[in-house]
Amino acid sequence: MSMNSAGRPTGVEELASPDQGFESFSGHKGLRLEEQLIFEIGNRDTTGVDIIDVDDFELSLGGLERTSEIACPGLSEPDAMRHFTRLSRKNYGIDMGVFPLGSCTMKHNPRLNEKMARLSGFGDVHPLQPTSTVQGALELMEELSHWLKTLTGLPSVALSPKAGAHGELCGVMAIRAALEARGDAREVVLCPESAHGTNPATAAFCGYKVKDIPAKDNGRVDLDALKAALDDTVACVMLTNPNTCGLFESEIREIADAVHEAGAFFYCDGANFNAIMGKVRPGDLGVDAMHINLHKTFSTPHGGGGPGSGPVVFSDALKDFVPLPYVVTDGEVLDLKEWGDGDSETSLGRLTGFHGQMGMYVRALSYMLSHGVDGIKQAAEDAVLNANYVLASLSDLMSASFEGPCKHEALFDDRFLKDTGVTTLDFAKAMIDEGYHPMTMYFPLVVHGAMLVEPTETESKYNMDQFIRSMRGLAKAAKDQEVERFEGAPYYAPMKRLDETRAARSPILRFKTPE
């Protein structure tokens, strides 16, 4: 064995290599570090924040001082840093690799956005400061509004909804408010079977009954069936375009015309706007309201499940019903309209505690200004190109659900896994071992064992080729009945498959100090 002059071995020949590895004394496995809960490692007497001492003074809490304990230990700063760093390393994020989660648009999150959102004039201003002291913040909201209206070709926008589903609520409430304003009580919302679950849930929260619209064999809405379902009880049709099968609704203008002819409104779920931004304006398609997920299309981070931001653009027919507050101007000074004017007020009301997700507005505008309209159009084209490249590269081995071209995502189903003993879930978990986040699985519901792949425009051809190689490898392995590779997967993740049934049967939702 080679050694340096101090006797330290420098070569690797003749080293032992046990087949199975062995258990470490610590429970860690090299860089795979285990981490307990803060409640197990912290100390009730420790605090990681130095707070000045105060002299005794007379409390004014009405005799309602807290005497009970708060069983929350503190961590010193180094221990806190280590705890959360260790936890972070058990997560997969866009920064680590391809994240082809269909319907979620997991594109690169530029760090310029983060830096801009932290400028003190945006991050450190209070929503109820005098508006004279936040003119720049209001100007930013106006500028973002201008971009959103111009890109969608619609005349009005409500910024305040806090997420996509909140935007849907805002849109359908505006529709109901408009219908009621014209004395038109309607009861039904039509949604395709392929809709996101939030669509029917939103309709129900606005007091509507939900009816399904069937799809045709080509994955698009059945126009004749839709026309047959449209009557004067229908308040609106909620449609995602491109739809959740990744396809553009080619008869969309006929759909919009039919909806309007029946006196109903056309709500578009804008979750998939990334495929067509800069290429198609929803306003040209006859859309009355559409939410835009700033955290998908305009690159604000998903943050492990939020916060999102879901502004809604509106047609002329709905613009009088937008929620409060909104920015107004006398031509020079900007102000906020925070309350309605009594009976004459048509706004649907207030949806959020303050003015919505300012932090996301800054990030989204930073992204739009960076890309420009030319870059935005190019981004849509590249997103569609990458998805079609996946479709073209996998169709011989995996079962594509519909004929292409697709838009920004490619849909496969589990026909290619028939008789292999491998399920969509197994396939997804095996992708984890390949170093990828799985695609969206079992959604949309219109095909069996769905696998919805959305690469986004921020993947290079090199990344796409590597990803395709893994997918082809897995598809072949499944067909070759290499069931072992799948049934226990993932093998290389920080954890093996987790027992979700057990979690739901007797829920443990918090830590309790052992008696």
Added chain:
Amino acid sequence: MRYLPLTNEDRNAMLTKIGVGNIDDLFNDVPGAVLNPSIDLPNHQSELAVERHLSKLSAKNTAASSVPFFVGAGAYKHHVPATVDYVIQRGEFLTAYTPYQPEIAQGTLQYLFEFQTQVAELTGMDVANASMYDGSTGCGEAIMMARRVTRKKKAILAGSLHAHYRAVSETTTQFTDDVLELLVPNPSDPQAELDAVIEAIDDQTSCVIVQNPNVFGHVLDLRPVAEAAHAKKALLVVVVTEVVSLGAMMSPGEMGADIVVGEGQSIGNGLNFGGPYLGLFATNQKYVRQMPGRLCGETVDADGKRGFVLTLSTREQHIRREKATSNICTNSGLCSLAFTVHMSLLGEKGLKKLALVNHKATSDLKAALNSVDGIEVLNDTFFNEITVKLSKNANGVVEALAGKDILAGVPVSRLYPDAGFDDLLLVAATETVLPEDIEALKTALQEELS
């Protein structure tokens, strides 16, 4: 363009593989008349140019840290340790998705479990969810949850519930079966208001919603309200808009709350001109299956090792669709991480001390303002915010002080425009307020009111 990795050579090779001639062949299902419209917006810019433009907009605003600052009313300026912002910017947290693949999302799931535990401990409740959009939307959700639990429809909203929470509750329930009874706000007599709440409870009542400390800063003993509500099989919903107060005050759980709704911004999160913020939602074990929002639960993996997953999703829209308990599909993920990190640093000891420092600063503020001619402090009790009655229109005074680079607070008329509260001002003092800030405010008010 710096965010787009494909080169023209790549694009051509990929089009060839797909078997089409140009990119618009992939858009052949779009009606030709609407494809590629001319859109009047600027083209792409360098990072430097974007930074210059946005910095200019930012500079037009008065940052809270740059002036004596007393603005509260549901959002509070606190010091956030540097560690918090570093942790939430780690790409593994920042760029992750909802933890639907738990094997590669244990980081997110474990902190959510820690977050739920911290919120349950602070509020004195059994369980908490993984967060809502903000406190106000949580309030609307609580009303609907109380209807599901009690199968009754009438919610009573105390007058001193934050005006925006009242407004959001009205908006979100306008098309549901809920009926709201809004009581009249009373800035000077909290006891009279509690009596009115108790008076209003009847057999039809699903819940009563009371904020503590209330929007005017008064600290309330809610035990009699809980008793009255429970006697009529109604739920007590307690709203906490300043979560740091829980380090000093008896918890809502101890007072008999059935649901606690809170704004968690104060711990770990900046002011951000109103968002993103962090809705807290806690309740008792028996109501868990009627709760809105995401829940993280403990389980084991195939090797028997402890791990965490999202659970009880049969309440949620992606499974239940139109029968879901809520249409909510996100939580305030990263804001809840910021909360968890800050709270882990504070611990019980730090939080209790922080709360005490806040209370002390406001005691000093009250003493200072009491000495000014033309000011009457309305609070006997308070945590870190008080209501003062001025001898002039509060809005005018706030504008005048803003001109002197002092942000003095929130005119109550901004929250209740037509209630005759034009002379009332809400003033908050947290650990960020220095004695010289209080002195500056006092001097400026003396000048303005003399």
